[in-house]
Amino acid sequence: DTAVSQTPKYLVTQMGNDKSIKCEQNLGHDTMYWYKQDSKKFLKIMFSYNNKELIINETVPNRFSPKSPDKAHLNLHINSLELGDSAVYFCASRGQGAGETQYFGPGTRLLVL
Amino acid sequence: QKEVEQNSGPLSVPEGAIASLNCTYSDRVSQSFFWYRQYSGKSPELIMSIYSNGDKEDGRFTAQLNKASQYVSLLIRDSQPSDSATYLCAVNVGTSYGKLTFGQGTILTVHP
Numbered sequence: 512d513t514a515v516s517q518t519p520k521y522l523v524t525q526m527g528n529d530k531s532i533k534c535e536q537n538l539g540h541d542t543m544y545w546y547k548q549d550s551k552k553f554l555k556i557m558f559s560y561n562n563k564e565l566i567i568n569e570t571v572p573n574r575f576s577p578k579s580p581d582k583a584h585l586n587l588h589i590n591s592l593e594l595g596d597s598a599v600y601f602c603a604s605r606g607q608g609a610g611e612t613q614y615f616g617p618g619t620r621l622l623v624l
Numbered sequence: 625q626k627e628v629e630q631n632s633g634p635l636s637v638p639e640g641a642i643a644s645l646n647c648t649y650s651d652r653v654s655q656s657f658f659w660y661r662q663y664s665g666k667s668p669e670l671i672m673s674i675y676s677n678g679d680k681e682d683g684r685f686t687a688q689l690n691k692a693s694q695y696v697s698l699l700i701r702d703s704q705p706s707d708s709a710t711y712l713c714a715v716n717v718g719t720s721y722g723k724l725t726f727g728q729g730t731i732l733t734v735h736p
Binding site for chain 1 (some may be wrong): 722
């Protein structure tokens with residue numbers, strides 16, 4: 512029944528490794544997002560896809576690569592992890608219309624050692 | 625100037641009081657405004673959205689928008705300990721794809 516789900520919930524890894532986070536929504540929404548929330552709780556958008564097409568690409572290192580195999584899924588792959596990548600990554604989805612609510616997933620807590 | 629700025633807090637109010645949370649934004653073309661609540665260790669959840677000037681009430685929550693002053697606020701009446709959380713103000717400048725810019729959040733503590 513979960514509207515927006517993410518896996519894994521926790522990710523602890525070493526610097527230099529490559530890791531992926533997956534997101535799925537069952538709301539039938541066309542638009543999905545990745546946000547990063549740092550240790551000071553500041554939530555910042557990274558990417559957005561609309562129906563598998565990349566539409567928002569903020570200033571993010573190119574070590575981060577999103578992929579959307581279909582409009583219900585949005586994955587985030589991170590290469591060569593750095594200490595500063597430690598954060599909570601939230602996936603969100605939204606229906607049609609500029610004012611529509613964004614629904615957030617539970618978050619993936621990434622810790623890079 | 626930050627794009628979306630909230631009163632830094634933390635804000636502490638006694639149970640039953642009114643909690644007032646404030647947010648200013650810099651982009652005059654902003655069209656949609658949202659208040660999210662985030663409990664510690666949880667994801668943000670929408671509690672109010674507002675699109676036009678004036679007040680919007682939903683239960684104990686009232687959102688107020690003043691586009692001329694570029695100001696949006698959230699009032700929580702009869703505050704409860706369960707309202708203790710971080711409140712995030714978010715603004716959509718009107719892009720069709722809903723890009724939200726968030727403030728840094730205000731931590732609210734309601735003490736019994």
